[in-house]
Amino acid sequence: MRYIxxxxxxxxxxxxxxxxxxxxxxxxxxxxxxxxxxxxxxxxPHSGSRFPVDVYQDKNNLYVRAELPGFGRDDINVEVVDGNLTLEATRKSDSEKAPLAAKFNRSVTLPDDVKTDGVTAAYVDGVLPVTLPKLEEVKPRKVSVAVG
Amino acid sequence: MNLIHSLIPSLNRNLVVNEGHHDKDLGPTVQPNYEIKETDEAFNLSVNLPGVTKQDLAITAEAESLRIVGKRSWNRPKDWTVSHRETSDAIYLLELEHDNRVKTDNINAKLSDGVLRLSLPKAEAIKPRRIEIS
Known part of the structure; x- marks a missing residue:
């Protein structure tokens, strides 16, 4: 064997x-x-399963904005389950062979001070803004106990 | 990380924001995702421009190039604080060269749900031509 x-x-x-x-x-x-x-x-534009999501907040609400261009309103599903906000979008393709062209899914863990009811979402120009109201601040209750 | 940066100089630069375009007034820009499908008659271009309205979109067709500039019309209200950001505020800029292969006076554009669909009809010279045998 030669070693070169x-x-x-x-x-x-x-x-x-x-x-x-x-x-x-x-x-x-x-x-x-x-x-x-x-x-x-x-x-x-039709590939990948992630889409960018922004989270903002002010005193009253938490705002989640997702860039989801090119979907129908019926193809977007917004859910709040167990303290998570799940955004799901599916795109059907024109061909019958593969009816589901793309499925996009993101989920955002919500902070504790967000109410799960009263969540609103819209879909404007390919952007999905979701507004989640925060719980009104619970003031610490002062209980005076008379010491007898 | 420094080693990686020294091996791949491109990573050291800001990849997303491109300031190498001709128009200095535009500020930082980002190239949108796009797709081109070719048919016998036309090139169909679809560009993802989430958050851009018709008013904030400018399409310029020149003899050899096509330029799409889209500004995001939404601004963050002042009292909103950012908890997490993945999008950018940069202006969308897409410059494509087509070398006279497109009839620029016959371009059809449609913007819906954040997707711009452009139909760029092919110039006669590059269309497939059937040659009759005599």
């Missing part, structure tokens, strides 16, 4: 002319391009 030791040519082992700076620059920009493509909008 092979050194991968590097910039140091080769003369500068053979492995010039231009090659590296080209590769670098190509890698940049690949990473940028992966990070931005090259994926199709």
């Amino acid at each position: 030791r092979y050194n991968t040519p590097t910039r140091r082992s080769l003369p500068a002319a053979a492995f010039g700076r231009g090659v590296c620059n080209g590769l670098e920009s190509e890698i940049d391009r690949l990473f940028n493509a992966a990070a931005s909008g090259s994926q199709s």
